[in-house]
Amino acid sequence: MKSGFSTFLLALGVSALAVLSSGAIAADKQIVRIGVLKVEREQPLPLSRLDLPPDDLGFQGARLATKDNNTTGQFTGQDYQLEEATASPEDAAAALDALVENGAPFIITIAGAEDLIALSEHAAGRDILLFNAQAEDDRLRTEVCLSNVMHIAPSRAIKADGLAQFLLFKRWREWFLISGSHEADKLWADALRRSAKKFGIEIVEERVYEDTGGGRRTDTGHVLVQRQIPVFTQRAEDHDVLVAADEADVFAAYLPYHTWDARPVAGSAGLRPIGWHPANEAWGATQFQRRFERLAGRLVRSLDYQVWLSARAVGEAVTRTKSTDVATVTDYLVGPDFELGVFKGTKVTFRPWNHQLRQPVLLANDRMIVSVSPQKQFLHQVTQLDTLGFDRPESQCTLDQ
Numbered sequence: 399m400k401s402g403f404s405t406f407l408l409a410l411g412v413s414a415l416a417v418l419s420s421g422a423i424a425a426d427k428q429i430v431r432i433g434v435l436k437v438e439r440e441q442p443l444p445l446s447r448l449d450l451p452p453d454d455l456g457f458q459g460a461r462l463a464t465k466d467n468n469t470t471g472q473f474t475g476q477d478y479q480l481e482e483a484t485a486s487p488e489d490a491a492a493a494l495d496a497l498v499e500n501g502a503p504f505i506i507t508i509a510g511a512e513d514l515i516a517l518s519e520h521a522a523g524r525d526i527l528l529f530n531a532q533a534e535d536d537r538l539r540t541e542v543c544l545s546n547v548m549h550i551a552p553s554r555a556i557k558a559d560g561l562a563q564f565l566l567f568k569r570w571r572e573w574f575l576i577s578g579s580h581e582a583d584k585l586w587a588d589a590l591r592r593s594a595k596k597f598g599i600e601i602v603e604e605r606v607y608e609d610t611g612g613g614r615r616t617d618t619g620h621v622l623v624q625r626q627i628p629v630f631t632q633r634a635e636d637h638d639v640l641v642a643a644d645e646a647d648v649f650a651a652y653l654p655y656h657t658w659d660a661r662p663v664a665g666s667a668g669l670r671p672i673g674w675h676p677a678n679e680a681w682g683a684t685q686f687q688r689r690f691e692r693l694a695g696r697l698v699r700s701l702d703y704q705v706w707l708s709a710r711a712v713g714e715a716v717t718r719t720k721s722t723d724v725a726t727v728t729d730y731l732v733g734p735d736f737e738l739g740v741f742k743g744t745k746v747t748f749r750p751w752n753h754q755l756r757q758p759v760l761l762a763n764d765r766m767i768v769s770v771s772p773q774k775q776f777l778h779q780v781t782q783l784d785t786l787g788f789d790r791p792e793s794q795c796t797l798d799q
Contacts, residue, residue, distance in 0.1 A: 427477040430467070430504075430716050432709050433497035434460045435517075436484045437509035445651045451699075456508045456531065457482055458694040459702035463709030465693070474717050480709075487513055491520045498526055503724050506708040508701065511535040518544045525724040529708035532701060536589060539752045540788050543795035548731060549754045550708045554589035556787035557671040560759030560771030561641075561664060562593035563785070567773050570638035574661070575604045576631075576653075577643035587643035590665065602635040607649045623652045632658035641665040668763065671771070674703035675762040683741035707740060707755070714738050732798060743770060744783070750798035751790050756783035 434457055444450060460480055467478040481502045485493035490509070494517055497505055504527050507514055511533040518528060528547045530538070536555045538544065565573075573594060577587035587604075594601050607630065631640070631653075640657055642665040644650035650666035662668060676687060676697035690698045690706075715727045715736065730736055732753065737745040742758045749756060761769045776785040784790075 427471070427475055428716075428720070428722065429479065429501070430471075430476050430712070430722055431479045431481055431500065431502040432460070432464070432712055433481040433483065433494075433500075433502035433505040434705060435490065435493055435497060435505055435507050435509070437487055437490045437507070437513040437517075438484055439487065439510065439513075442646070444647050449647075452696060454694065455699060456701045456705045458690065458696075459698075459705035459707075460506060460709050462690050462693050462702075463706045463713065465689075466706075466710060467713035470713065470717055475720075476713075476716055478709075478713065487516075490517060494520060494526075498524070503527065503722065504529065504712045504727070506531050506705055508532050508705065511538060514538070514547065515542060515544070518547050521546055527724045527728055529711070531704040531708050535585065536788065539754050540793045540795065543752060543797055545753075545797050547753060548708070548711065548728075548748065549752070550704050550711070552673050552757060552759060553754065553787050554586055555592060556754075556757075557673075557759055558586075558589040558593040559596065559786045561669070561671040561761065562590075562597045562599060563771045563773040563776055564669075564761050564769050565639060565641075565664065566597050566599060567769075567775070570662070571599050572636070572638045573599060573601045574631075574634050574637035574640045575601050575643065576640065576649075577604070577606055578646050578648050578650075579606055579608045580646040580648070582645035583643050583648075586645050586666070590641055590643055602637050605630070605634075607644070609646065609648045623656060627652050627656035628658045631656075634659065637661060639664055642667050669761055669768055670763070671759045671761055673700040673757070673760070674698060675700075675760050675767055677762065677766045678741065678760060680767070681741045681743050682739075686741050707738075710740075711736075711738060711755075746783070747781075749784075749790070752788075752793050752795035753797060754787065756781060756786075758783065759786060 464478050464480045471478055481497050481500050483493045483497055490513055494505060503525050506529040507517060508531055514530055514533045521528060530547050530549045530551055532551050534551050534554045536553050539553050577583050640661050640663050642650035642653055644666035653663045654668050687698055715730045716722060719726050719730050732748050732750040737747055740746050746755055746757045759771045760767055772782040772785045778784045
């Protein structure tokens with residue numbers, strides 16, 4: 399009995415020591431706070447109810463990345479904490495300030511180009527580093543050079559070049575380009591024209607699909623579409639593929655199986671160049687997909703992935719530098735030692751001159767991956783990833799000088 403009591407006291411002492419030790423370790427950990435700021439603007443309903451955005455779109459990517467960062471952090475001495483905020487464009491600056499005051503110098507933005515520029519200007523001169531998870535505008539990589547922003551989202555030019563490389567591989571050299579009438583459609587069409595010229599592809603004809611308004615989903619239907627789309631696309635110049643530029647999601651989804659000529663559809667419908675796809679199972683992606691699905695109860699979307707990438711980039715930089723200093727982290731991200739595995743067949747790096755993340759483009763239909771660009775035959779003196787989008791000589795940005 400006495401021996402058993404002594405053993406109990408010994409065990410109790412060991413347990414208490416373990417608790418105290420773990421508490422001391424936790425107290426010594428380096429706290430790393432990352433903020434996610436969504437600037438919310440009213441968007442029209444998508445054509446398909448399957449594309450309705452979940453309320454937690456993007457945020458779940460940050461939550462998974464925080465778990466992943468902390469898996470490493472428990473061995474390397476970091477404790478990653480996440481701060482989330484949603485704001486209107488008018489309140490976005492105040493929301494950014496609140497995140498920073500809560501100790502988050504690294505802010506992932508889910509925002510359009512104009513809102514991102516405004517946030518960058520508001521953060522200028524302070525120890526704040528923004529991560530652009532959404533805005534794809536090429537001018538942010540070529541003309542409007544933001545030194546305090548890291549671009550995680552692939553630009554339109556990167557996506558267009560990825561698509562063009564594959565269509566050229568297929569020897570589909572003649573395009574029939576249909577673009578929408580919204581500003582974002584025009585920007586996407588510009589990127590596609592640039593890619594066609596870059597790779598020696600001929601656009602044999604262009605047409606514009608005017609958005610006349612209406613109830614979108616309620617004013618359409620298969621009978622109406624079955625009559626309208628063939629008439630709209632008939633008598634086009636002979637072409638190999640129809641390429642659609644429809645970021646506003648007005649007409650492109652109706653093109654497959656409805657065009658006058660029996661041709662494949664690419665761009666905003668059919669074969670789409672995207673940052674991520676929930677069917678990707680290569681390069682360890684299945685494990686990533688399953689972890690996300692367990693956490694979020696749904697499939698990964700591109701924006702989730704891009705927010706996840708943003709937070710993981712912070713985690714990798716902090717782990718390697720042992721610092722949360724914004725200047726130190728930024729220098730490491732754009733330096734030669736940074737690389738990050740992203741489940742797309744190669745490790746990714748940043749372009750130091752404009753802070754764009756180099757990354758492969760997935761080419762996918764609704765159900766699976768068709769190909770991945772850059773295609774093997776397109777070579778570059780630095781990295782094949784620089785065959786996608788604006789290379790250094792094509793950009794006015796010189797953030798590394």
